[in-house]
């Protein structure tokens with residue numbers, strides 16, 4: 001089993017569509033012990049989704065922008081396990097006026113919120129868990145990216161935040177490597193979740209993938225993304241850090257589509 005005995009923190013489970021839900025499921029199937037975190041009014045939904053996992057795990061509150069929440073989570077994990085082997089960062093948020101094609105009108109506060117919640121937060125999670133990963137003799141962190149080397153319709157300041165998230169991944173890899181902590185990102189193709197449905201024009205992404213991804217792409221199937229996250233959380237990826245692994249049916253590698261279009 002790929003993750004046998006690993007103690008993992010999985011953030012970002014909102015529903016059983018969440019990419020984090022499927023990562024939690026694969027992690028349990030592969031032998032990991034997990035703790036989920038949920039946030040604000042969504043905490044009840046996280047608790048409900050947790051009951052649908054193979055083994056319903058403990059759910060803890062974590063608003064990643066709250067220093068008190070991060071401290072309380074670390075204390076609870078210390079009491080439970082004494083050490084942590086890794087975590088999935090599956091957190092993103094942008095206010096409505098930072099998405100949807102009004103890039104030029106977005107106020108600084110909204111762009112700042114998108115950055116703090118979606119990119120800086122990877123640093124918050126990493127630093128919050130570092131003492132516990134040191135106790136484990138090292139660890140692995142994985143975040144979920146949507147590749148923004150090019151501009152997309154509607155994605156706007158969330159796209160800018162995702163580009164920052166890739167950079168955060170590399171700087172964390174630099175600073176945590178000496179402690180044996182690997183820091184990577186999975187760049188996923190579009191999947192039908194609560195987060196993606198809040199992006200106006202999500203259907204355009206679906207159509208572009210149908211046209212360009214050489215392997216094809218199913219927006220209803222988060223399993224390939226979850227499996228890659230599990231690989232990166234495992235010892236099979238022990239010399240990989242600062243990396244962005246694409247799980248997008250190969251979309252990023254093609255200039256134009258030869259698909260059904």
Ligand SMILES: NC(=O)c1ccc[n+]([C@@H]2O[C@H](COP(=O)([O-])OP(=O)(O)OC[C@H]3O[C@@H](n4cnc5c(N)ncnc54)[C@H](O)[C@@H]3O)[C@@H](O)[C@H]2O)c1
Pocket residue numbers: 011012013014015017018019020038039042062063064065089090091092093117144145146187188189190191192193194195196
């Ligand atoms: N769905 C896609 O097409 C797609 C593609 C590539 C990357 N991603 C990324 O995957 C990650 C997970 O998103 P998803 O698509 O599974 O959607 P989702 O809506 O299921 O998950 C988003 C999560 O972010 C959490 N969150 C928001 N603000 C938070 C805060 N302040 N503190 C803690 N948690 C907070 C929500 O509670 C929710 O669980 C996001 O980073 C998203 O950008 C999604």
